[in-house]
Amino acid sequence: MSDAESSTEFDPTAPNTGEDFEPVDVFPDSDDFDLRPGADSCYKCSTCDTNCPVAEVDDDFPGPKFQGPEQWRLKQNEDDYTIDDSITDCSNCMRCDNACPSGVPLSQMHNTARGEYVSEQMSKFSVEYVRNRILANYRTSATIASKVPRLANFAMNFGPARWVMEKTMGITSEREFPAFAKQTFREWWSARGGAAASNENAQQAREARGEDRDADKKVAYFHGCYSNYNTPEVGKAMVRVFEEYGYEVVVPEQRCSGTPMFANGMLDDARRGAEVNVSSMADLIEEGYDAIASCTSCSMALRQEYPELFDIDGIDEVAANTFESVEYLRINEDLKGDLQAAEVEGDLAREFAYHAPCHARNQGLEHQSVELFRELDGTGIEDVGESCSGISGTYGWKAEKYEKSMAIADDMFDHMDDASGDTGMTECPTCAMQMEHGTGYDIRHPLELLEAALVE
Amino acid sequence: MAIESEVLVIGGGLAGLSSALAAARAGADVRLLSYKQSTLQNASGLVDLLGYTHEGDGPLTDPYDAIPDLPEEHPYRTVGVDGVREAMAMFDDVTDYRGGHTDTNALLPTHGGTVKPTARYPKGAAAGLASDDRDVLLVGLGSMVDFDAPHVAAHLEAAGVPFDARGVTIEFPGDLRADAKVTRYAKLLDTNGEVAVDGRMVGARDALADTIEPHLDGEERVGLPAILGDDHPGAVRAALGDHLGVDVFEVPMGPPSLPGLRLEDTLFEALDEAGGNFETGNPVVDYAGEDGHIEEVYIEKTGAKIPVSGDQYVLATGGLVGKGVESDREGVYEPIFDCHVPHAEDRYDWFDLEVFGDHQFARFGLPTDEQLRPLTADDDVEFDNLRAAGSILGGYDFAAEKSGSGVSIATGHAAGTTAAQEVQ
Ligand SMILES: Cc1cc2nc3c(=O)[nH]c(=O)nc-3n(C[C@H](O)[C@H](O)[C@H](O)COP(=O)(O)OP(=O)(O)OC[C@H]3O[C@@H](n4cnc5c(N)ncnc54)[C@H](O)[C@@H]3O)c2cc1C
Numbered sequence: 105m106s107d108a109e110s111s112t113e114f115d116p117t118a119p120n121t122g123e124d125f126e127p128v129d130v131f132p133d134s135d136d137f138d139l140r141p142g143a144d145s146c147y148k149c150s151t152c153d154t155n156c157p158v159a160e161v162d163d164d165f166p167g168p169k170f171q172g173p174e175q176w177r178l179k180q181n182e183d184d185y186t187i188d189d190s191i192t193d194c195s196n197c198m199r200c201d202n203a204c205p206s207g208v209p210l211s212q213m214h215n216t217a218r219g220e221y222v223s224e225q226m227s228k229f230s231v232e233y234v235r236n237r238i239l240a241n242y243r244t245s246a247t248i249a250s251k252v253p254r255l256a257n258f259a260m261n262f263g264p265a266r267w268v269m270e271k272t273m274g275i276t277s278e279r280e281f282p283a284f285a286k287q288t289f290r291e292w293w294s295a296r297g298g299a300a301a302s303n304e305n306a307q308q309a310r311e312a313r314g315e316d317r318d319a320d321k322k323v324a325y326f327h328g329c330y331s332n333y334n335t336p337e338v339g340k341a342m343v344r345v346f347e348e349y350g351y352e353v354v355v356p357e358q359r360c361s362g363t364p365m366f367a368n369g370m371l372d373d374a375r376r377g378a379e380v381n382v383s384s385m386a387d388l389i390e391e392g393y394d395a396i397a398s399c400t401s402c403s404m405a406l407r408q409e410y411p412e413l414f415d416i417d418g419i420d421e422v423a424a425n426t427f428e429s430v431e432y433l434r435i436n437e438d439l440k441g442d443l444q445a446a447e448v449e450g451d452l453a454r455e456f457a458y459h460a461p462c463h464a465r466n467q468g469l470e471h472q473s474v475e476l477f478r479e480l481d482g483t484g485i486e487d488v489g490e491s492c493s494g495i496s497g498t499y500g501w502k503a504e505k506y507e508k509s510m511a512i513a514d515d516m517f518d519h520m521d522d523a524s525g526d527t528g529m530t531e532c533p534t535c536a537m538q539m540e541h542g543t544g545y546d547i548r549h550p551l552e553l554l555e556a557a558l559v560e
Numbered sequence: 561m562a563i564e565s566e567v568l569v570i571g572g573g574l575a576g577l578s579s580a581l582a583a584a585r586a587g588a589d590v591r592l593l594s595y596k597q598s599t600l601q602n603a604s605g606l607v608d609l610l611g612y613t614h615e616g617d618g619p620l621t622d623p624y625d626a627i628p629d630l631p632e633e634h635p636y637r638t639v640g641v642d643g644v645r646e647a648m649a650m651f652d653d654v655t656d657y658r659g660g661h662t663d664t665n666a667l668l669p670t671h672g673g674t675v676k677p678t679a680r681y682p683k684g685a686a687a688g689l690a691s692d693d694r695d696v697l698l699v700g701l702g703s704m705v706d707f708d709a710p711h712v713a714a715h716l717e718a719a720g721v722p723f724d725a726r727g728v729t730i731e732f733p734g735d736l737r738a739d740a741k742v743t744r745y746a747k748l749l750d751t752n753g754e755v756a757v758d759g760r761m762v763g764a765r766d767a768l769a770d771t772i773e774p775h776l777d778g779e780e781r782v783g784l785p786a787i788l789g790d791d792h793p794g795a796v797r798a799a800l801g802d803h804l805g806v807d808v809f810e811v812p813m814g815p816p817s818l819p820g821l822r823l824e825d826t827l828f829e830a831l832d833e834a835g836g837n838f839e840t841g842n843p844v845v846d847y848a849g850e851d852g853h854i855e856e857v858y859i860e861k862t863g864a865k866i867p868v869s870g871d872q873y874v875l876a877t878g879g880l881v882g883k884g885v886e887s888d889r890e891g892v893y894e895p896i897f898d899c900h901v902p903h904a905e906d907r908y909d910w911f912d913l914e915v916f917g918d919h920q921f922a923r924f925g926l927p928t929d930e931q932l933r934p935l936t937a938d939d940d941v942e943f944d945n946l947r948a949a950g951s952i953l954g955g956y957d958f959a960a961e962k963s964g965s966g967v968s969i970a971t972g973h974a975a976g977t978t979a980a981q982e983v984q
């Protein structure tokens with residue numbers, strides 16, 4: 105009811121700020137998830153439902169409120185209740201999480217329920233399971249493909265092969281597979297001289313900036329799979345920009361951040377990766393490094409999903425010291441001032457149609473690029489609105505979800521069409537894929553524009 | 561280093577957005593920080609200035625007229641009648657709301673069948689005015705139990721409206737799930753997506769109009785619950801209206817409310833256009849500063865505390881319900897800056913035993929000086945660079961007075977304008 109009706113007051117309850125709410129408490133042991141506290145704070149306002157991009161286009165999807173607190177209660181109260189298979193229709197965009205005024209940890213509930221569904225109710229021999237596992241473990245395929253990038257690029261998009269993939273595995277043939285780079289980011293990094301070279305570059309930069317040559321400015325780069333195998337130019341831009349500001353970069357051993365695995369309920373796979381990532385990052389953080397990611401889903405995973413889902417030594421320290429790369433520079437340097445004084449010419453002097461990825465939104469970064477670049481001479485940037493891009497990692501690759509993913513993206517495509525530029529910009533590699541797929545635009549990462557503006 | 565701005569607004573509801581907008585339009589470099597979506601998604605989307613006096617008299621014809629007689633601690637008295645007018649002028653400028661042509665309250669039918677005095681209403685509700693004497697057909701959807709059209713029509717007639725009202729209940733075409741989300745209907749209508757009707761695929765707009773048509777019996781206007789599109793509500797109404805040959809309007813609904821969400825979107829867009837910056841999703845939890853001056857505040861992101869600084873601050877984190885003000889067994893407090901919140905020592909004095917009695921908690925909130933700066937228990941200014949706006953303020957009871965959105969817009973505008981003046 106609304107206050108239009110009577111003078112009794114409808115009470116939105118407290119957002120869970122800080123100390124009262126310890127997400128890890130909810131799951132003392134990951135095999136025995138107790139979602140009760142989260143379920144109890146839901147007062148059924150349906151805010152989450154109005155934010156769910158899937159419920160907006162899909163009749164069969166009962167929405168986040170059902171997936172989270174309601175399903176949990178059913179499970180508690182009915183002995184033979186099994187997780188509803190609609191949980192696999194949730195794309196893990198985490199919009200519902202961001203919306204809930206009561207601090208219900210919705211995405212944590214969904215990730216958990218999906219994990220349970222996949223491990224207990226899904227046949228390990230089903231085509232769907234195998235397909236999802238292959239999609240989720242993109243890094244494994246990418247490692248092989250990157251060894252023979254030309255062949256892989258050809259084979260992956262070879263018509264008959266695509267037809268077979270769709271028919272036998274349910275991977276949509278509507279999409280172009282992303283191209284593999286001829287040289288991975290890590291290959292480039294080693295060839296360039298690795299950490300020693302970075303150390304040298306950073307020292308020179310600090311001297312040139314009038315800072316102490318030995319100042320303690322160092323970051324550990326979590327590049328993720330995509331900028332390693334597919335868009336090393338993003339990783340290179342990140343390194344050059346950070347060095348320009350006098351930061352030494354190291355590139356520790358790492359696995360996939362786990363985002364595609366969470367979304368497919370493959371929590372064991374995700375945990376194996378998380379253990380490697382947390383252990384290598386935690387050591388560096390102890391030595392005074394901060395962890396930096398250029399992909400917003402990767403930083404989201406390290407910051408929020410890891411501590412929500414796993415109990416690994418050092419996980420909280422890693423979460424508290426992980427930043428999105430541009431955000432880090434905003435906090436520690438006068439990035440805005442430098443951009444106001446800068447100018448861009450040549451290839452990147454363009455009008456950009458910017459889309460904020462859902463996972464950037466959750467980190468409060470939805471307006472960061474617009475804010476920074478709107479005053480950069482030689483370029484323009486326009487926000488294309490708050491719609492979800494719809495691809496959500498592996499989601500839009502599944503044959504049965506392709507249409508849904510395009511329907512969700514409808515608004516974004518319209519707004520991109522209306523925007524004055526015909527180059528896209530976003531932080532998320534899969535959003536970039538969808539933007540390009542729907543409009544044919546070339547899509548760039550903010551770090552590339554920062555490099556063009558700030559690095560000689 | 562911290563992320564810096566001139567004016568920093570905390571809270572992204574109607575008050576925070578109005579503050580940020582006013583400051584940005586006055587030329588200040590503004591940043592708005594907000595945790596979650598605001599109470600707008602629960603609110604009807606109507607903007608009430610003052611429907612009843614603090615003593616319960618009303619409905620009031622002219623809200624401006626009644627402001628000077630409000631108690632001195634009422635936020636409208638702090639802002640003044642001119643301040644309220646300036647704020648509403650800004651609101652009218654950035655939205656396409658109606659009602660700004662007159663000082664007089666409009667009367668709108670609600671989804672409960674009452675008639676409510678309000679100062680501004682969405683364009684989509686305009687054809688529904690209760691002062692209009694054209695007959696009305698109200699159309700409810702079987703799945704939306706909050707809007708029982710025949711019942712609402714009967715109520716309206718009993719309330720003495722100057723027209724005949726009739727209500728029917730239909731099913732939304734296409735066999736959607738029984739608990740489909742309001743955004744599902746809105747999206748289908750926005751995109752005119754196809755739905756199955758008798759085995760044929762038909763655009764949702766035509767299908768809905770076809771379903772309503774046989775029920776029309778000479779009425780000149782048709783009212784539906786507020787589900788008629790999210791991005792293109794005007795086009796949806798026009799299409800339905802053309803098909804039916806009548807005016808179509810939306811009846812504002814309770815949560816989750818599309819008109820509230822549309823208003824929120826409009827205001828964020830206006831803020832962006834005015835050059836303001838914003839970020840949402842994480843709470844402000846703490847501050848640094850001394851001698852009654854705030855240096856910076858901290859946003860909490862999973863254990864990390866991100867510093868953000870401003871020269872001037874506006875606190876618009878909502879009331880007891882939005883968690884700008886919190887309470888526990890010990891007392892009532894404001895969680896970020898620990899500003900003083902007056903309340904009785906004894907918890908049992910916070911409320912009245914009567915449900916509709918005189919509850920203290922309904923008026924809990926910050927007392928301020930004439931510049932909206934929060935005051936300590938000794939009436940000193942808490943911080944020289946902090947102002948408060950919206951339902952975090954004390955001294956009024958928005959639910960009883962029907963003044964919720966008006967107070968948020970008026971105090972937000974005043975706080976933002978003064979903050980901008982301070983930095984120039
Ligand atoms: C059910 C309902 C129906 C209503 N109907 C009407 C109506 O018909 N007409 C009318 O005029 N008014 C109505 N109102 C009242 C009106 O909507 C409110 O008075 C007004 O919107 C309050 O705005 P606000 O900005 O002060 O607070 P809120 O909307 O509560 O906004 C507070 C904001 O601050 C954020 N926040 C809180 N803590 C923090 C923190 N630590 N850090 C950062 N951000 C934080 C919150 O996330 C939120 O976005 C209704 C209200 C409700 C609840």
Ligand code: SF4
Pocket residue numbers: 145146147148149150151152153168169172173203204205206207208210
């Ligand atoms: S989970 Fe949160 S947003 Fe969703 S209905 Fe419950 S309280 Fe509301």
Ligand code: SF4
Pocket residue numbers: 155156157158159167168171193194195196197198199200201210211214
């Ligand atoms: S994560 Fe996204 S898709 Fe999944 S329920 Fe929440 S809002 Fe919907």
